[in-house]
Amino acid sequence: TQNELLKKLIRKVEPPLVERADLLFVTAQKFHDEFRAKGKHPYVVPNAVDQSVMARLTGGTPEKLPGRVFGYVGMISHWFDVDAVRTILNADPRNRVVLVGPSEIGLPAHPRLICTGRVPKEEVDGWIRSFDICLYPFRRTPLIDTIDPVKIYEYLAQNKPVLAADSLEMNKFGPLIFTYRTQEQLRELAGRDLPAPFACQEQQSRFVEENCWDSRMAVITEVLNKLDRIDP
Numbered sequence: 001t002q003n004e005l006l007k008k009l010i011r012k013v014e015p016p017l018v019e020r021a022d023l024l025f026v027t028a029q030k031f032h033d034e035f036r037a038k039g040k041h042p043y044v045v046p047n048a049v050d051q052s053v054m055a056r057l058t059g060g061t062p063e064k065l066p067g068r069v070f071g072y073v074g075m076i077s078h079w080f081d082v083d084a085v086r087t088i089l090n091a092d093p094r095n096r097v098v099l100v101g102p103s104e105i106g107l108p109a110h111p112r113l114i115c116t117g118r119v120p121k122e123e124v125d126g127w128i129r130s131f132d133i134c135l136y137p138f139r140r141t142p143l144i145d146t147i148d149p150v151k152i153y154e155y156l157a158q159n160k161p162v163l164a165a166d167s168l169e170m171n172k173f174g175p176l177i178f179t180y181r182t183q184e185q186l187r188e189l190a191g192r193d194l195p196a197p198f199a200c201q202e203q204q205s206r207f208v209e210e211n212c213w214d215s216r217m218a219v220i221t222e223v224l225n226k227l228d229r230i231d232p
Helices: 004-018 027-036 053-054 082-091 121-130 142-146 150-157 183-190 201-210 213-229
Strands: 066-071 095-100 113-117 132-137 162-165 178-181
Touching: 027 142, 053 150, 053 201, 066 121, 066 150, 082 095, 082 183, 095 121, 095 162, 113 132, 113 213, 150 162, 162 183, 178 183
Parallel strands: 066 095, 066 132, 095 113, 132 162, 162 178
Antiparallel strands: none
16 A cells, blocks of 8 residues: 555554464465564465366457457556566567556556456456466565465466566466566567466366365364364
8 A cells, every 4th residue: 555544554553463363374475484583473375266267267258359468457556567568568569468457557558558447357267368478567666575466376277378577476486487577588578479387287277276265275274273272
């Protein structure tokens, strides 16, 4: 948030809340390390994807645009790197960028840039299917290392190449995604046809099974059951 009053409230409320907690779950390794240094024992439970995505892969898809389509789904706000969009568009005349989601910032006018605005949730899978390469173009700020984006799991669940701003949380995906730290690295990657992350349906299905909400809930339940067995 950029709301100064809300920032002040969070800074005031979070420390005593963390201190009182018997259990602490975090979504990012950076949070784990910070709270561990304060004497807590947090559990990392990353974000995930809806397992039913595999059953929805044959649904309707928006009409395929010509060229090589780079797509993004999600809120577009102060954390979004507009310069990355310009770099992709300038890297190759075949490149098009589609931004799916509401925007709180000004976006450049360009004949190969399409901004859909907010769309119904049930249409998101179809939009991802229409992309050739999926984007995570967040600005490199100190906060980027605390973000574990749901959209990365959604992209990979559909076996789409992913081009993402480098961060600590992106490291865990290893060779499944392509990352960049500079506009020059982004320009080079945006000029290539990137391969899909999974070589077969079995690998794709295994990723979804291991990174679905049911899998995350199993971890949380196991931790809660252990706590319940501890003598008071």
